[in-house]
Amino acid sequence: ALAKREAEKALAELRAAERELATDSQVKVWIAHALLSLPQQRVEEAIDVLKQAIEFDPRNFEALKLVYICFSTLGRESEGIEHLKAAARINPRDAFIREKSRLLEEEEDPRKGIAWREQRREKNPDDVDNLLRLTELYQRVDDGALAEQRLQEALAADAANPKVAQAAALFYANRKDRPGGEAALQRTIEAAAAVSPAEGVRAKLLLGRFYDRLGEHEAAYAVLAQAEREADALQVDAELKQRARIVAAADVAEHFMRAEKYAEAVPVYNRILGYLQSGKGEETAVVRQEVMVKLLRALLSLRQFAEFEQKVHLYRKDYPNELRGKKLEAEYLLRTNQLEPAREMLARVLEQNPDDAWALFMRGRFYIDLRRYNEARADLLRLKQIDAKAFNYQPRLQLARLYQLTEQIPLAEAELRELVAENPDDRTHALRLIALYRANKQLQKAQDFVNEMSARHPEEPFWPYQFGRLLVEREEYSAAIAPLERAVDKTKGQSPVILADYLVALTRGNRARDAVRVFRNLEERLVTPVIRAYAAEALLAIERRDEAREQFSKALLAGAQESSQAVNFVAGRAITLLGRAEALELLRAALTQATEAQVPALRSVLSRVLAQDEGPEPMAEAMRLVEQTLAATPPDSPYHLEALLVQARVLEVRKDYEGAVKLYEQVIERNPNLPHALNNLAYLLADVLNRPQDAVPYAEKAYTLMSEDANVLDTVGWVYYRVDRLGEAESMLLEALRFDPDNLAARYHLGLLLAKAQRTAEARRTLEKGREVARQKQNNEYLQKIEQELAQLP
DSSP: TTTOOHHHHHHHHHHHHHHHHHTTTHHHHEEEHHHHSSOOHHHHHHHHHHHHHHHOOTTTTHHHEEEEEEHTTTOOOOHHHHHHHHHHHHTTTTTTHEEEEEEEHHHHHHHHHHHHHHHHHHOOTTTTHHHHHHHHHHHHHTTTHHHHHHHHHHHHHTTOHHHHHHHHHHHHHHHTTHHHHHHHHHHHHHHHHOOOHHHHHHHHHHHHHHHHHHEEEEEEEEHHHHHHHHHHHSSSSSSHHHHHHHHHHHHHHHHHHTTTTTHHHHHHHHHHHHHHHTTHHHHHHHHHHHHHHHHHHHHHHTTTTHHHHHHHHHHHHOTTTTHHHHHHHHHHHHHHTOHOOOOOOHHHHHHHOOOOHHHHOOOOOHHHHHOOHHHHHHHHHHHHHHTGGGGHHHHHHHHOOOOOOOTTTHHHHHHHHHHHHHOOHHHHHHHHHHHHHHHOOHHHHHHHOOOOHHSSSSSHHHHHHHHHHHHTTTTTTHHHHHHHHHHHHHHTOOOHHHHHHHHHHHHHHOOOHHHHHHTTTTTTOOHHHHHHHHHHHHHHTOOHHHHHHHHHHHHHHHHHHHHHHHHHHHHHHHHHHOOHHHHHHHHHHHHHHHOOHHHHHHHHHHHHHHTOOOOOHHHHHHHHHHHHHHHOOOTSSSSHHHHHHHHHHHHTTOOHHHHHHHHHHHHHHHHHHHHHHHHHHHIIIIIISSOOHHHHHHHHHHHHHHTTTTHHHHHHHHHHTTTHHHHHHHHHHHHHHOOOOTHHHHHHHHHHHHHHOOOHHHHHHHHHHHHHHHHTOOHHHHHHHHHHHHHHOO
């Protein structure tokens, strides 16, 4: 049928074949061809199908080539370049690849590409494709001005062109330039609307996506909702109107998904399914399937498991061999702790597609949590062989984690070193390797690694800075001065972060007068609240207390101009160096001197500090400040939410635990991405109210936001312990101790778990280590708990 140019019929036949041959990469390529052969090309859908084809067969030349063509058609050529490169490596003699050889050369040498494309521009100044490519190339060589100029020329040449609109949205979003993007996209909306009202709706949707890229979610929703209303009011034929309504509603739903407002996304997806009920044919069936997958994803994110289970059953009935349904069901089973069914479902996925990266990754993590380390290692190594860069290297990091958990530190070190070598520009892997050395008390190795990297990259300030920080951590402050000074020199004294650590090293390395001199010579624009706080420490070291107090006061007011986090840091240093009473005096004084803009942050921190004191007078003062904040700030503002958190803390002290839970839930409903609120609520439910099952989703959400925070990991581990998920609990507690070997809560909880599992020798070693740490930290509360547990061991 495709050969006879009967694209609709061909698509129906191919979709039927796909249901039987769900993992056949070539069938998906033919489907993509059919989608692109329709009178109204469905390019985005073709891209999704081709990505699946590449997932099943990463060396499918036709799929790689065609996905590049699709991105190019949408004006998103840069997103397809890697696919074109992969296709060229497989079949460099292909006619299309040879035709694109100049484009591939440009990727290697953007300036060479600019030279010949500028010559082409002189001959044909209205060649939109050439102008957009020049926009990309100028960005590659960091010439933003000329990039924007070429983009504006493309807008002048053909503002109604969807490629131009896409390029403008991406360009200005990457630059975080809202006014520039708004101006450009308004031009495209007006030009597209002049072509047809339906095209105007399409262009308006792009403006909504632009706002979403900027994180301006309210503005995005306003534009997308308006576009959906306009689509609903279109005076066009029924089929075109239906398509416009579905596309607009889908954009609204995707907006809610990006903003993690899953509850708002669900009714929109259901609305789209309602639109589709009156439709017939293969196109309607395909769109319905895609919407069902997204609806299932939203329900899973909301943990609306009853509705999810009902809908996934229907989906699997309609599409029994479709992998996405199986993978969603596997994820559901993992989330609901149905471990054996989850393992079986992942096995089915891998039976159907042995190279499915997601299933290998999930099963590898699953086996780690169950302490089935050999099986986990096999899956993760298989995935590394298939795609070493999968999921932004997360499976490789899990492999390193596995080696750490099994005390194979040399293998963990080797894996992280490989990641550093493969990603020389990504410092996160280097920092993880340094963290590994720290966790295993191998600070000399950490220093050797930093010195090695510093020798390879002598002009980069990052490495001497890391060397200095390591020495500070070892409290070798005098030795830290020289590398930190090199880092200061390499940044020409323009990095406040490096300057702050330099002041610390000077002060604590018995050169406080030099620290004061450096501070006084700094340009005012470089003097952050953190630097003022460290300058105050230097002044105290040379017995200039009044000047130190003055710097703390200035730091509090300057910090209040930034955020409550900045004020919180300064207040913490003041409490440590001046004592609680004097620090509170400075905070109260700063509040009386503050401008209207500075008041919320100061009031927030002062109330939080007061709430840490369980006496009735500080608590009463904290509550007065909380009430003032609640009255003066909008309900969704950060300061309003911080005030509610302080109020929850006060209720906890007063043993009104149910009241505290309601406040935490209120905060999380308004902002579901506050890890400390989630963590506190989880611990309160599990530990105080004996509702550990209710605590699970909050602890797991906190973990997704702060997966390397030892306190969060301890909470997740403790909650899992309380619900008898001991394998997962042990993994989380070991992970907590990997990041913070002296975390007393995690060590104590791990000791309890090992004792419960009747692994007495391990429990004794863990608790004895905890006792040693508790004595060093002079933490009598944990010392007493640990002594009691040790006494009860057989």
